Amino acid sequence: MSDTHAQTVAYVRDTMLPQQPPPASEAGAVKWVRANLFPDILNGLLTLVALFIIFKILAGFLPWLFGGIWHTQSLAECREILDGATGGCFSVLTERWNQLLFGFKYPSEEYWRPALAFVMLFVAAAPLLFAMYVPRQVLYFTALYPFIAFWLIWGGTILTPIMALLGFIAGYIAFKKLEASSFAGALGAAVVTAFIVWFLGGYVTGAMSGVLALPEVPSRDMGGFMLNFILGTVCVSLSLPIGILLALGRQSHMPIIKWICVVFIEFIRGVPLITLLFVANVVLAYFLPPGTTFDLILRVIIMITMFSSAYIAEVIRGGLAALPKGQYEAADSLGLDYAQSMRLIIMPQALKISIPGIVNVAVGLFKDTTLVSVISMFDLVGMIRGPILASTEWNGVYWELWGFAILMFFPVCYGISQYSQWLERQLATDHR
Template identity: 50%
Template sequence: MTEFTPFVRTDMLEQREPPAGQRGIILWARENLFSGPMNTALSLIGLVVILWLASHMVPWLLHGVWNANSLTECREIITATWGPDATGACWAMVRERWHQYVFGFYPMDLYWRPTLAFVLMLVAIAPILYQSLPRQMMWFTALYPFVCYWLLWGGTIWAPVVVLMGFGLFALVFRLLVSGLGVPVSAGLGLVAAAAWWLLVQTPLSAAIHSVLPVGLRSVDSDQFGGFLLSIVIGVTAIAASLPMGILLALGRKSDMMLVRTLSVGFIEFIRGVPLITLLFTASLLLQYFLPPETNFDIILRVIILVTLFAAAYIAEVIRGGLAALPRGQYEAADALGLDYWQAQRLIIMPQALKISIPGIVSSFIGLFKDTTLVAFVGLQDPLKGITAVVRADINWKGIYWEPYIFAGVIFFLICFGMSRYSMWLERKLKTDHR
């Protein structure tokens, strides 16, 4: 019988790399592209499509011309440089008309005003997006809408100041009455007082102060707005206003008070059942008929109000989904702590519901910003249809097609992609579980 002598290795084997087929890009391709017959066939078809698109698009992009005064001159440069059968993009149109895509027909000597307003907007939203910044910056965030309006539209500085006084009156009435009448009644009376101030006092008071201290900027009409300036004004304003309105509508839809619940449900279902373009036509054509004669209600303001209401209805349903996802124990915990309804919502319920609803809220915001291009149907010069139509109507750029749409599409993509990435970063930051 053969005897086996046991042997124990006294040194470790050197670490070696796995075989070439089990590491790197080869392993990734085997697992993701060629893991089975169907996956392999789809991968090969996709590769053929990508190669076909690249063979047509890459030369067109590489042959692009940036210095020319017309489409005809672009084509002559492409023919002289790459041959008679070559094609190329005429980016000279972007170089010559970029200011119209950004500012519309805003006076060129006043470009500093929307530029300053955009820079200040970044400063104003910074403390909202990043909690690590000093909370004292929120005071500037609250004042920014009035500063922005004055910079963009101009006129006397006392008009936004007197409007701001109306909000101060609301806060004063609310603070004086909240301890005795509660939050809803105090807020309602505060709104009545502020509305009376804006309707009866604002115009004569601002005119009287301006007659004594004439401080202001040159006025700019709304029909001179256009391009991404118009899209950002409508989109950012509607986003900022629709979120708190959506929260109130979501709470109203879940309220135990029948009147509040009925009004909230009716508003949400009506707005969600009507296309946005219908509301825009209402803002442009019909709303003026219900106002007193000779009333000048700015078209951009009308559009902002209707777009805000439209977005608030969708945000309300997104937040209602977040509220429904919370377990009943969270509400019972708030009751056990002795919190009233508004304290429970502010400290316990709503922070968790908003965290759950972040993807849906940001998706609604992205869709809202892209929907600002629909204002072209009510006569406003959006960057995608309005300004592009103006550019293509110029005899020098007659016949150009892809370049203006690609330029506008890239800008929209960068803005929407930035919102999406911020949403993902915020989700990771607020994530508390370890799964």
């Protein structure tokens, strides 16, 4: 039987055939195009329509961009050079870049100070944003950065931020000394100690105002994108811890604390931000003693921080509500008190759940800083709508200026969004 079968088989291969490359339509760019752009007739038509729209946009935008004029003194001169040709008048950017970035009153010889503070911000934020990659020793610089940045941007004697720092240090020491006996008493002692140090520090800085002093720049002289960045950075940094406290206070079993937080959150969320800015600009002065000067930027920071912290509190409250009851019971079974359970078990999980909502509030807050232009603060939008477009040289330039505003805001907002997605991937400990 086997001999007959062997005689009928002409050839038996005893080696494997070499691997063949896949068909061209199933590999590389061709496969990607078929799978993503032309998987069926309907999606193929939509792809062709989208490509046509993109072509029309680029056909008008690219000649306007690359045919633009960068070195003229006015819009009329720019249009005379173009003589009907397609091109943007970008000379307004080369002529007014300093006003767009720093405002029209900030001393030009001091531009290095906010620029240096901006660069140092990345170093200070690194251990907070990328803790797993940055040495913990950098946290010392992070703690000092707010005081250094204040001195660089506003100027004056260096003793002012030093005394402010000493007040926080003294308050922290007083809090740690009394924390074991009574949390409320320790917090009160910390506040009193800090205010005492700041009160005494006012006399010291007044008597030694010339020690390591930079030229002072009042808040009314600040503007441009620098003002937007200051407001956005400070308000986001302050609103997150305040929002956490408000969220915890709203869930407190103490009726007074709970209702104070509820009334604050609901009132702030029911009032437009522009109304709060008008209150900061006009109404707040009526509640201060006559002759009292309250820095306008500080008033705006307080109002924007109150506004954003109310929204962040609701986002975090949603994260706390999303946690299963077993997490709270697990913390109680370990014998942890309220502060320990919140710090070690509950709050890390709630913040992880709340990351998308927190980022949404942060991005919206940074963009809402442009609303300060309605109270005569010359931020980036205020500079465009005010001194630049009101000038006879550049009255009529719109696309170039608003395009510059887009280039300033988009990288910041997009960077925040991308960082949040990266952080979610880093914290994705659950397996699905």
